[in-house]
Amino acid sequence: MYITHLSLTNFRNYGRLELPLPQGVTLLHGNNAQGKTNLLEAIYYLATSRSPHTNSDIQLLNWDAAQADEPLVVGRLVAQLAAQTGEHQVEMRLIREKGRNGRSGRNNRSGRNGRSEYSFRRQALVDQRKVRLMDLLGNMRVVLFLPEDVQLITGPPNGRRRYMDVTLCQIDPIYCRTLSNYNKVLEQRNALLRQLAEGIGSMDVLPVFTEKLAALGSRIFARRATFLQNLAREAQRIHYEALTQGQETIRLAYLPRLEGNGNGRSTTTSNMEPSENWIQTHQADEKGIAKRFAQSLAETQPTDLRRGATSVGPHRDDWLMTINGRDLGSYGSRGQQRSAILALKLAEINWMETITGEKPILLLDEVVAELDENRRALLLAYVQKSTQAFLTATDPGMFTAEFLEKATSMLVENGRVYPDHQHKL
Ligand SMILES: Nc1ncnc2c1ncn2[C@@H]1O[C@H](COP(=O)(O)OP(=O)(O)OP(=O)(O)O)[C@@H](O)[C@H]1O
Ligand SMILES: [Mg+2]
Structure with a gap:
């Protein structure tokens, strides 16, 4: 094209x-x-x-x-x-x-x-x-390369979520529509939670929003998991073969916010890995994901009512890259971070071509x-x-x-x- x-x-x-x-x-x-x-x-x-x-x-x-x-x-x-x-x-x-x-x-x-x-x-x-x-x-x-891309590794999670969304939306219209609906329902649920926290609003409506959120969110979890897995495989190959001549191995791990405890990358080893592994093996099973997500939403409801915000769901997802098993953001040198990002972006080009049959601009x-x-x-x-x-x-x-x-x-x-x-x- x-x-x-x-x-x-x-x-x-x-x-x-x-x-x-x-x-x-x-x-x-x-x-x-x-x-x-x-x-x-x-x-x-x-x-x-x-x-x-x-x-x-x-x-x-x-x-x-x-x-x-x-x-x-x-x-x-x-x-x-x-x-x-x-x-x-x-x-x-x-x-x-x-x-x-x-x-x-x-x-x-x-x-x-x-x-x-x-x-x-x-x-x-x-x-x-x-x-x-x-x-x-x-x-x-398109695939865009910027000097500040390295912030995908070192910066806050919203940049990494945005990267998944922008990239996937170019390829997958169902993902894009689901994401837009999810964000609307999330906003409605949060508005209601805030009202309830102030003692106004009706509890009766909350399960309606929660159910919708579980259905839409599970589809986002599933599609992000598949996307990251494919991208990871390709990035790893490019990095290993072409950038470090077999010296270093990068991995890309999806950290779905499917569970209530833990707060992202800092607790990856103990809290995130189970749901990460779980979602990778269940990525084709949206109903199974929806069930587990609904369960988490039920468990976190008391917290959500106190905070006036939804604490689990793809809106709090993250992913991270590791090199030889260590978090690249915390332990990687600048050069290692640059190589990993380059591998990721080149993988994005190949991934887009594989799916659409056309090279991106x-x-x-x-x-x-x-x-x-x-x-x-x-x-x-x-x-x-x-x-x-x-x-x-x-x-x-x-x-x-x-x-x-x-x-x-x-x-x-x-x-x-x-x-x-x-x-x-
Ligand atoms: N809304 C706008 N209306 C008019 N001019 C704008 C607007 N936004 C930015 N500019 C101007 O556009 C100019 C060119 O910006 P651009 O970032 O494309 O430059 P560049 O050629 O990439 O330069 P550099 O080599 O420094 O990166 C800047 O002078 C900027 O002030
Ligand atoms: Mg410029």
Whole structure:
């Protein structure tokens, strides 16, 4: 699969961009703050409906266009795709409107009371037809490499959950729908728990939410377990064979929050392993998982009622990587962590291809400069085998002449993109 054309309107520092794109490797080079990362972000956003750099999508709108008193600002991202299933168009619109929700006519800017007079919404389109946001996902698949990926090992669990969700949602629409429903039910259950903690609300409704949560949550547990197991196998192979020449063995362990006791990675050895092993052997048995999850929800209900929050479930899951049996986050060297992450990401490429029969689009933002020779050679071998890959670099001099010869180079300058030969004219 590859993008043949990308159009951006009012996205970050791109006022208007119409960019035909070739197959193979494209090197985006240019000085700092010109728009290289923004271009990769746009492609990633079309594939996942999320930005890797912000949770506040309104920041993606070009700030010149989104001037204070502009009544309607629309950002548009459109990619034309050539895929196995034919040609497709995916589109995302970012819409900031003034005066919706009955607050029109007021002329003051975002309210000091914390409420804004602007509303913001997003709209997804596939082949020019409006679709639900989650139905945009899966039309275009990407694997993104960032220098900060190592935080998947060293950072907090929400980043690791997000990684599972974003990756799985590109492949598995049932997972994505289930996750969205789970989050809604979880929110409702938590709201009720908070009410009950304050002495309001009805206990009668709680079992309804709990039952729904168990059914949806078990499906998420099962799919995450299968996903991580497949990814782990592949990452382990790449790491062992290609990155450490048989010296080191990494493992990836799923830590499902199926049980009430224990609080994540710090208690992995005693508390988490049983349910981890259990879920791996039961991953095909959603009903069995639902039963055990429902039992945990019943056991933790008194705590939940006190806390006003649900303490077990996939929303508190985690996973960890170990090297030669030790937690990489706590004991791994920086270099070992980098190698493990590289193996994981390369495994993601192979996994996506195995499942869909198509290579994903690769996005690499400033990662090549950080890698030593061995890791760089391995990564660039994947890049060169890909159907389409985009790399950014401030200095193209770090690539070999042979690599540059095969790649298409484009200069990024102040929100414009110039194929190299055009710029020189
Ligand atoms: N919403 C926005 N509207 C307009 N410009 C924006 C917006 N958000 C970010 N920018 C600007 O976009 C510019 C380019 O950012 P980008 O991160 O793509 O640069 P880059 O080419 O990757 O640079 P570097 O080499 O430093 O990584 C920055 O100057 C930033 O201030
Ligand atoms: Mg950048």
